[in-house]
Amino acid sequence: MIIRFLQRHREASVALIIVVLFAILGLVDRSYLSFDTVLLVYGNSLILFVLAIGATMVMATHGLDVSVGSIMGLAAVVAGLLMNAGWGIPLSIGVALLVGLLCGLFNGVLVSWLKVSAIVATLGTLGLYRGLVHLLSGGSWIEGLPEDFKALTKAGSLGLSPVAWLVLVLLVVAHFGLRYTAFGRSMFAVGDNREGARLIGIRVNEVQIVAFGLNGLLAALAGVIFASQIGFIPNTAGTGMEMRAIASSVLGGVSLLGGTGTVLGAALGAYFMTSIDSILVLLRLEAYWNDIIAGAILLVVLITDGKIREAVDRLLRYQKYRKFIDPQAAGPQADAAKAARPLKTALETSEARK
């Protein structure tokens, strides 16, 4: 029962791990176990949330974008340079988001129209966009950002900063948008079965390009949040974030093979990745334990999930074909089973072909 539930709701298993993590924290020191800690971790994971939404969309279409870290850096540098050049804050952010959108669309065009495999194309643009970062910033850090810009991530109403509210809204919109709108479903359709999606009238290439474009836009937003949070922009802004974003989504049940996953799951994955960082600090463990713990938990979850999925698949297949394997068990249906036997072989060969 529980396994079936966890199987159907992948998000639940991540939620469970997060609860366990907080429980450990509570065992060590009760005073940490408060709503403030939850909010603290939420505030720390804003960037990863935004990236995870984008990664979910791209991965839903059976794509992959490893260039988001560089897009983040590029958008942050663009916003920083424009703000220091005296452009208004909203305009600077707008241009930065536009740059991100264009970067994402370029990735999408490479993958969809030029048929370059997603990991190769974005691997190339990862280097390309990072180079643009250095070219634009001239190799130096960008400092002296306006105070109003930094205030965007300072705690405001109900302990959440304006950006934190924005991200919350984004999460809700993205979650329901991907699940309940025609466009959201079409992304999953493209990822699940590209040719099938085309046959039912979905413009597969365009849907995938838009998914990459939105991912670029969100990566740019993450870059802006990053700049606002730390108050200056190093050249290395965003490096390595792509792997964390992909890991978060995968942990939350988004399949790299496309077609499945929810934003809620990806967000929980992102929350988990950040809570490890934050909780280790609270537990007064050295920060260098982060990656090994994150990696170990990621692997355990992935391997058990793979095992469970395999077992459930085998069980389902067994129940489907039980009457053919063991005619006595099926009783009166045996005759029907005999008639259906060619169908069974046909099914098996079609499966083998996959």
Place this chain on the structure above:
Amino acid sequence: MKLHPVLKRWEGVLALLLVAEILLFGALNPVFLQPSMLLYATSDFIHVGITALALTLVIITGGIDLSVGSVMGLSAITLGILWVGGVDIWLAAVAALAVGTLGGVFNAVAIHLSKVNPLVITLGTGFLYGGAALVLSGLAGATGYEGISNFDPAFVNLANLEVVGLPLPFALFLALTVGFMALLHRTRFGRYVYLIGQNPRAAAYAGTPVFRTLVVAYALTGLLAALSGLILASYFGSARSDFGSTALMPAITAVVLGGTSIYGGSGTILGTALAALLVGYLQTGLQLVGVSSHVSSALSGGLLVIVVALRSLSEMGRVWLQHRRVLRNVAAE
């Protein structure tokens, strides 16, 4: 449209590009053409090439290994820890290689057990190995940026040693290239690698030892990544946990640029070796002409995008031409 036979093979195109690139940079800055310059410049990027050789095997089987960068750091740190602990440096080097190999074996076993996409598993093991390297260096009290140094001079000199006129790392790269060419193109194991990449199910039905082949491929990748870590440690005279963090993407670039399909089933070692030199010399050449190293990495990213897009376009064009020819023949009848 008749193509010159050299151009028919991707390796031929790469070799021509490599020669053209060296001549171009030589024209811009004659220093570049000095043999010692050409040979010793390789020390800056040869670790990427060595890792890419073994990574080619894994990618041909239809897998990928994102943990190679972390393995480099882990092997270097293992060496450092053991050295600090008083172990003989050569023994420590062997232990570091063993750690890398074990990492590769673990990757293969985890992929086999979970039946999860190798990309995901090695992403996880990448965090794990990178984290292990960080923990080890943290426990040893080495700060991230200084790392562990003061190695045995004999070990540090290795990277500058000459073998028949070639710097040792480059000679090692050449020897490994020949070895891997023989392994992939001349042995049964090599044929299995291709078969698994073409069609894993057919490979399994044909009685191919799929699991064993994968273990060997991933273990070799771990071994060579660890070797690259040691070369870096010898070259820099210190061991840091973040040694390989910038090496992963160039290594995959070299494999893909070398003509290996990221979906598996095709590719050659020679292509990877040539592509690794092509990308490496591009970086060195640009830096010599006065372009900053960051911009040159952008240009190699751009190069990857352009080359792969052109290959894809030419393939689409070829199919289109073929269709048109068929249609015209049908119309003529």
